[in-house]
Amino acid sequence: MSQIEQAKNEPKGARPKEQITTDPSDAAQRMRAGSMIIPVTPWVIAAVLLVLMPFIFTDNSAITIMNQMSITIIFALAYNMLLGQGGMLSFGHAVYAGVGGFFCMHVMNWSDFFAGLPLPLLPLFGGLAGMSLALVVGSFSTRSAGTVFAMISLGIGELIAACSVIIVAFFGGEEGVSGNRTYAQPFFGVEFLQQIDVYYLIAFWLILSALLMYLFSRTPVGRMANAVRDNPERAEFLGYSARWVRYYSFVASGFFAGIAGGLFAINYEILTEENLNTASSGVILLVTFLGGVGFFFGPIIGAIAFTLLQTVLSLQTELWAFYAGVLFVATVMFFPGGLAGLLMMHVPVFRLGKARLLIIPYLKTLLPAAIGLLGLAGLVELVFHYRHAATGDNEMTVFWTTFDSHNILPWVVLIAIAGIGLGIAKKTAPSLLEAWNEATTPDGGTR
Amino acid sequence: MTPALELKGLRKSFGKAEIIRGIDLSIGKAERHAVIGPNGAGKSTLFNLITARFPPTEGTVKLHGQDLTGMQPFQINRLGLSRSFQITNIFPKMTVFENVRCALLWSQGYKYSFWHMVNRKRDLTEGAEAILEQINLTERRNLPAGVLSYAEQRALEIGITIAGGADVVMLDEPTAGMSNSETDYITDLILKVTEGKTLIMVEHDMGVVFGLADRISVLVYGEIIATGKPEDVRADPRVQEAYLGAALEAEH
Amino acid sequence: MDLILVNLIDGLVTGLLLFMLSAGLTLIFSMMGVLNFAHASFYMLGAYFAYQISLALGFWMGLLIAPLIVGVMGAGVERYGLRRVHQYGHVPELIFTFGLALLIEELVQFIWGKNQMAYSVPDVLNFTAFAISGNSIPAYKIFMIFISIAIFIGLLYVLTKTRVGMIIQAALSYPRTVEALGHNVPLIFMGVFGVGTALAGVAGVIAGPVLGTFPGMAFVLGSIVFVTIVIGGLGSLWGALVASLLIGWITTFAKSYNIAMSDILNGIGIVTPTDLEDNIFRDLWTVTSPQIADILPYILMVLILIFRPYGLFGKRAA
């Protein structure tokens, strides 16, 4: 009894540290297991935000990028049903989204039928196509998790991607299949001519699918997916076949991936081999992990961050993939909980009402660190330019400043910025750590 | 009356080594049965054979008269046989409450449902809370199971095992590695939660065995050398020789 | 008949090259449980380093030095990267190597640019060794075969006849026990990772001149190496050898003979539809073996995983 007594006296919130920072499957306890209500506030906020977004960013290109983001979010959430919720690592998930998208393109081109179909219903067909494929593949791939599952997914992914150039009738070869969304039956008079119309269609599906996926995680089979992920054997001795539980998750994930594919078809009106290939499958893995697999909203953050990197940063520098790679490796090494894990580390701090304590130390350390890192990135750009730019083409622009890369001054300046920034950060890091410990310790505990 | 669990000619070999060498055993309904024996006698293997963690080399296992040959663990569980493990086997990343609730899902008939919300189901919440009450973990309900103390984890394991309402409960060394006070606590707990159920347990602690069991089987080198009431087994000279004597001496 | 012999030799070259990659990978996997996605990237680094060294010191110094550099880099990656990620579990480890593969490709582009490198066969080996009815067999291929076989024999010797090899073999099957026996398992891990990546480096050095040295070379080879070790059975050196040769020969023969799907289907009694152009299966009917040669290993892998999850020679399930 003594241990139990002792444990009862422990203050709440003093969970072991690695629980907060490093456990990617921390989801369970966040989900507020016992409460009878599903929190509504975040969903309302998200919906309102989605509605307002186009009024803030009126550019067509901003809307296009937001559309891309929303599609990636759905896809990443679907992927996380496998990786985060079900513990299944897939290297070929793009094929479910892709096949869903291709199927939608064919529906779009089936003019008699499409003319009578309101466009907002189209993604459903994508979902069903993705689900059908998952039904077939899952029947043998979900027998075990782990390496076998991962390798089967890789093999199937490669096979279907290779089929895309061979089976031209369905995949349209290398030029893909294209169609025209405006041939659908007008939906309350909207013909979806403009990006903004498409934006609201995608936003609607984003909220709907995210909600459904969230609710799925609250159902018996969704809960058991977590259980099977953590301990398949125990789950079997509770009456659940681990294989069937995985199969259900897999099929559901295929469905939502297919929805993402359908939305892709609507947004871009073209699907090609790239929607199926292993590179796309790899990207969605990166996106999900970057965001954090342990939290339902992790993939959302990941999708937003990655889309920005890919479409916006790549406008600024051709080294964008290099930075993405560095960011990714750094995330895996230092924050395996992903960006979401990083955010959620602060929940106990807020709960303790000690967030104030962190503001100054954060400013003191992270600001110089960020400046230092930007200086470092500037140096990288400089080296790259020095090495690869054409002779005579000495002018370059970094951070909106144009200078001569063959001059010594910018090198000195950037080295100084990087050195000083990182130096200050290193110096102030211990005090940040101290503040952090202080902020995460409840008042009763220390005194 | 059909016995709750019946083993006939059960054998298991790993390569050349025969670990279980022909076991016949019949355990009646609502009986508390303990399997004891020295280390390496094959007690855990026997458990694993019964629950289809390993397939037997030969022989049959019958649960309420139904042959379990070829069944998967989850199918056996659905027939009303539930087990715990020697090494704590829970869902460490889930909360205590969720651990218990997961154990309730199948027996409450939710199966692979994806249209029910678990936290909106009063039967699940109340059922899980009742179990938590029984195993004295109500206070810890929202902690991840992995951070519980060892004794608490063992208690949770028992809770998960009995939650599904199985009428045959198998416990593999429920008190292993516990202090005396913890052992007493777990023993009381087992008595309380297996009321009216068939209990089969492997146990080293003779105090627990004699305090709990209606009947005892002694397993030595893959064979049952004696089965009977505690006092009969205690008196059996072969048991004395093989095992009990030494063990009983150590008790004092 | 002659062509069969030629194809056997070509397939052998491909297979042995694959083996040099898969041998290291399978050792790394079975010891550390890490599916190293960056393995082919080390192969690429081998080729680039060798190219750079060959500019200054010639091909042979490249062959000698480049694998060493790659091995040291590999060991460094294990020591400062993987070991850190190891505590989080296998999935983050795998994802780490995945990210590493991306990063190495970017790094190579950063340093050497995006064009093909003019890394070529050394003049000493740039002649035709012999010809079989008009098909010349370049001397360099014979050289590749010799190097690979020498490495295989060396590896076999180290693993079976030396103390270090014994420990590694034991660690393949019983990693925990080996640690319990007081061996410095982290050091062994680092060593195996270094040697495994160095082997990949050797493969890169000798393959670079014939298969091309360009930033995409790792990606082209990337997943096929996994396929090899999965087919062979994870952790089995012999399995890796057999699977490598199998894949080498299957792909070579599939490319060399134009077997059309319609022939096969006709052979089993299905008649070609007359209106093939309008048939929805027309693409299936017109598939030929060279078209699908490079995806055959994937089909083989999926089939093996379904029916024999531990591979041809594996003892443990994948």
Next chain:
Amino acid sequence: MKKLTKMGAVSALSLIVGASAAFAENIKIAFIDPLSGPFASTGTNGLHQFEFAVEYMINDKGGVLDGQTMEVVGFDNKTSPKESLIQLQVAIDQGIRYIVQGNSSGVAHALTEAIDKHNRRNPDSRVLFLNYAAVDPALTNENCNFWHFRFDANADIKMDALTDVIAENQDIKDVYIIGQDYSFGKAVSAAANSMLKEKRPDIEVVGDELHPIGKVKDFTPYARKVVQSGADAVITGNWGADMLGLGKSIIENGFEGPIYTYYAAGSGMTAAFGESGKDRIRLIAQGAINPIGSEEARDLYNAFLKKYPEGNIDQSRIFNTIGMLSKAIEQAGTADDVVAVASQLEGMEYDSMWGGTLYMRPQDHQLIQDMHIAVHTNDDIEFDYDQSGFGVKNESTIEMASKDIATSCEMQRPDPS
């Protein structure tokens, strides 16, 4: 917390996208091609040639339309149709009205279709698509539209010229056709088969096959088949690593005849072939480099080399594209009304510094021009590629190749407004 991140991220987005949209008085051309990823080298080289063309031909000579300068803005599409469409939208939002692209017909198909839809849905921000290298015949046939202009010869035209040359060579009796397994590889094969049959019925096609694109690690088995077949010549539409791998392998394994290619020069490939490809590799291309088409072109090439000593002009059509565009803008008197500019481009005749006259066929927007068959060599090379000493030397010229080649294009012109 989620909300905060979203806000931060998106405000960054609008900042960056918006920043570059602020100034737009010069004429901007969006270059949408791979600047990262496996095909980045081709894309980057193309971008350099475009930037140089604009500087040298337009801005240094006083610009167009009373001194307006031109500017080429690079957009990285990573050879992905999806990314291309996003970048297209970004370009349009920045007020850019001229899109150039060339790498991958798949991307070109996606772009031409998206531009067609965009122009119909948004008459206020119409754009023109100047395709400088995507050669799928469909783009000027069944998938043609008013907004698309092709400055390269399409695959059929090139094959027409190529088979003319082969037909004249009586030593060639057997031909082997090999290509990548996708639309372009198939188009090359189909065209070669039908045109050879027509021009030289006695030539036998001893091999005709496709291999997976970008997946083949070792071309030896294919090379064996080529050697085994006893072919006198090989025709391939391969590009990139597939071209280099195939070519090297065929030569290495004992093939002695000519290899007729579409894309076996520049981007490191000439250097990589080096001595082994000498007098073996032949290239069908527009624009004469050795000997160079005109003094003007020589000056331009030398100026280019001064700026990019490691660079090649391997796509001289880029300079034609810029030249013809500026001429059309001058004639139309505006750069903003793309319909007017397009109308000027239609039917334009233009004297190219690379030799010959160019004619933009109005019925399908396909540029008709001289085609050259050049050989990979190091003799008589004034302008080498990849600083290797090797380059391509003209062997024969087909003037105004396929001037009358049929097209299935039914051009839909916008209503004059």
